[in-house]
Amino acid sequence: MTISHKIAQKTKTFLIEIGELSFFASRYFKELFSKPFEFNELLLQCYKMGNKSLLLVGVTGFILGLVFTLQSRPTLMEFGAESWMPSMVSISIVRELGPVIIALICAGKLSSGIGAELGSMRVTEQIDAMEVSGTNPFKYLVVTRILAATLILPLLIIFGDTIALVGSALIENLKGDVSFQLYYNKVFNALKFSDIIPATIKSFFFGFAIGLVGCFKGYNCKKGTVGVGEASNSAVVYASMLLFVIDFIAVFISDIFFEI
Amino acid sequence: MNKITNIKPVLKIQNLKKSFGNNHVLNGFNMNLFEAENLVLMGKSGSGKSVMIKCVVGLMQPDTGTIEIMGKDISKLNQKEFNNLRSEIGFLFQGSALYDSMTVRENLEFPLRKFPEYASKSEKLVSEALENVGLSSAIDLMPEELSGGMKRRIALARAIILRPKIIIYDEPTTGLDPITSKEIIQLMKGIQQQFKTSSLIITHDVDCARVISNRMILLIDGINYMEGTFNDLSASKDKKVQEFFK
Numbered sequence: 173m174t175i176s177h178k179i180a181q182k183t184k185t186f187l188i189e190i191g192e193l194s195f196f197a198s199r200y201f202k203e204l205f206s207k208p209f210e211f212n213e214l215l216l217q218c219y220k221m222g223n224k225s226l227l228l229v230g231v232t233g234f235i236l237g238l239v240f241t242l243q244s245r246p247t248l249m250e251f252g253a254e255s256w257m258p259s260m261v262s263i264s265i266v267r268e269l270g271p272v273i274i275a276l277i278c279a280g281k282l283s284s285g286i287g288a289e290l291g292s293m294r295v296t297e298q299i300d301a302m303e304v305s306g307t308n309p310f311k312y313l314v315v316t317r318i319l320a321a322t323l324i325l326p327l328l329i330i331f332g333d334t335i336a337l338v339g340s341a342l343i344e345n346l347k348g349d350v351s352f353q354l355y356y357n358k359v360f361n362a363l364k365f366s367d368i369i370p371a372t373i374k375s376f377f378f379g380f381a382i383g384l385v386g387c388f389k390g391y392n393c394k395k396g397t398v399g400v401g402e403a404s405n406s407a408v409v410y411a412s413m414l415l416f417v418i419d420f421i422a423v424f425i426s427d428i429f430f431e432i
Numbered sequence: 433m434n435k436i437t438n439i440k441p442v443l444k445i446q447n448l449k450k451s452f453g454n455n456h457v458l459n460g461f462n463m464n465l466f467e468a469e470n471l472v473l474m475g476k477s478g479s480g481k482s483v484m485i486k487c488v489v490g491l492m493q494p495d496t497g498t499i500e501i502m503g504k505d506i507s508k509l510n511q512k513e514f515n516n517l518r519s520e521i522g523f524l525f526q527g528s529a530l531y532d533s534m535t536v537r538e539n540l541e542f543p544l545r546k547f548p549e550y551a552s553k554s555e556k557l558v559s560e561a562l563e564n565v566g567l568s569s570a571i572d573l574m575p576e577e578l579s580g581g582m583k584r585r586i587a588l589a590r591a592i593i594l595r596p597k598i599i600i601y602d603e604p605t606t607g608l609d610p611i612t613s614k615e616i617i618q619l620m621k622g623i624q625q626q627f628k629t630s631s632l633i634i635t636h637d638v639d640c641a642r643v644i645s646n647r648m649i650l651l652i653d654g655i656n657y658m659e660g661t662f663n664d665l666s667a668s669k670d671k672k673v674q675e676f677f678k
Binding site for chain 2: 306
C-alpha cells in the first residue's frame with residue numbers, strides 16, 4: 173500500500189467518523205426535545221459529574237493561578253508593572269486559560285469516563301437489555317449525559333476560575349504585600365462583561381463537546397474489552413481536539429461581537 | 433415433559449433472511465413457537481441463532497421475512513406499539529446483562545418504570561420475582577457482589593417481572609458449573625410451569641435441551657435443518673445432526 177493510498181484511507185475513515193458524529197449529534201437534538209424526559213437520571217449525572225470533578229478542578233485552578241502569577245511576576249517587575257498583575261491574571265484566566273485548561277482536564281476525566289462506562293455497557297449487552305425492556309437507551313444514557321456535561325462544565329469552569337484567582341491572590345499577598353481586598357478590587361475593575369460572557373458561552377459548547385464525544389465513542393464501542401479501552405482513549409483525544417477547534421471558533425466570533 | 437395444549441403460535445417467523453456483506457447468516461429461517469411450549473434452538477457458533485433472536489426483539493432488522501409476535505407483524509408496528517409488545521417478552525442474556533451501576537432492586541424495578549400502573553406495586557413485584565428465583569436476600573446487593581449463577585438468577589427474575597408470555601433464553605447455562613447449570617434449568621422449568629410461558633431457548637448444552645425441550649430445531653447454514661423432539665433428533669442418522677449429540 174502506497175503512502176498516498178494510506179493517507180486517502182485515513183482521510184476517508186476520518187470523514188466517515190465526522191459524518192457519524194454529526195448524525196449522532198443530530199439524533200441527540202431530536203431526542204432532547206421529545207418525551208419522556210429522564211429528569212432523575214439527568215440530576216444524577218449532573219451530581220456525579222459535578223461532585224466528582226470538583227476536587228480535581230479546584231486543585232487544577234489553584235495551581236494554575238499560583239504558577240501563572242509566580243511565572244509572570246519577574247517579567248512584570250522588570251518593566252515596573254507588577255501593579256498590573258491582578259488585571260493580567262484575571263483577564264487571562266477568565267477569558268482563555270481557565271476555560272480551556274479546565275475543559276481539557278474535564279475531557280480527560282469526564283469524556284473518558286463516559287466512553288468507558290457506555291462502552292462497557294455496550295459490550296456486556298446492558299444497552300441491549302435496556303432496549304429490550306422498552307426503554308430508549310439513547311435517551312436514558314446519551315441525552316442525559318451530554319446535557320449534564322453541557323450544564324455542569326460552565327459551573328466547574330466558574331469554580332475553577334475563582335479558585336485560580338484565590339491562588340494568584342495568595343502569591344501576590346505573600347510575595348508582593350498586596351492585600352486580598354486590593355487584589356480583588358483590581359480584578360473586578362479589570363474584568364468586563366465582554367470577558368465573562370463569551371467565556372461562559374463557550375464553556376457550554378466545551379461541555380457539549382466533552383459529553384458528545386464520550387457518548388459517541390462509548391455508545392458505538394466495538395465488541396470486546398479492547399474496544400472499551402479504545403473508546404475511552406479516543407474519547408479523550410477527540411474531545412481535546414474538538415475543544416481547541418471550538419475555542420478557535422469562539423475566539424473568532426467573540427472578536428466580531430466583542431472588542432477584545 | 434409438558435404437552436402442547438394449544439396450537440396457536442405466540443411467535444411466528446417466516447422466511448427470515450439476514451446477511452452481513454457476503455456472509456448470509458439466515459437464509460429463509462422459519463419457526464413457530466406455541467403457547468406454553470419450550471422450544472430449544474441448537475446450532476453451531478455463527479449459525480445465526482443470536483442474530484435470529486436479535487431480530488425478534490428488534491435489536492437488529494432482518495433483510496426480508498416476517499416476524500409475528502402474539503399475532504402482530506412487528507415490521508408494521510410503530511416504536512411505541514413495539515415497546516408495549518416487548519413487555520410481553522422476557523429476555524435472558526447470555527452474560528446476564530445486569531446494570532452494574534444499579535442494585536438488584538433497581539435492576540428489577542427498571543422494566544417497571546415505563547408502566548405507571550406498576551408504581552404502587554413495584555415493591556411487591558420485586559419481592560415476588562426474587563422469591564421465584566430464591567434470592568430474596570440479595571435485594572440490596574450490587575451485581576459485582578453476586579456470583580455468576582446468582583447473576584443469572586437475578587437476570588431471570590428481571591426477565592419475568594412483567595409476567596411475559598414469551599421468554600427468550602440466550603445460552604442460559606453457558607459459563608456456569610454443572611451444578612449451577614442444573615439449578616438454572618430447574619428454575620426455567622419451574623417458571624414455565626408456574627406462569628405457562630412459552631420459552632425459546634438457545635443452547636449448546638445437550639443436557640439442558642434434553643431436560644427442558646418439548647421440541648427442538650437445529651439451525652444449520654441459516655435454515656431450520658431439522659425439527660422434532662429431543663428423542664427424534666438424537667436418534668437421527670444424519671451426520672450433521674449427530675455431531676450435536678456426540
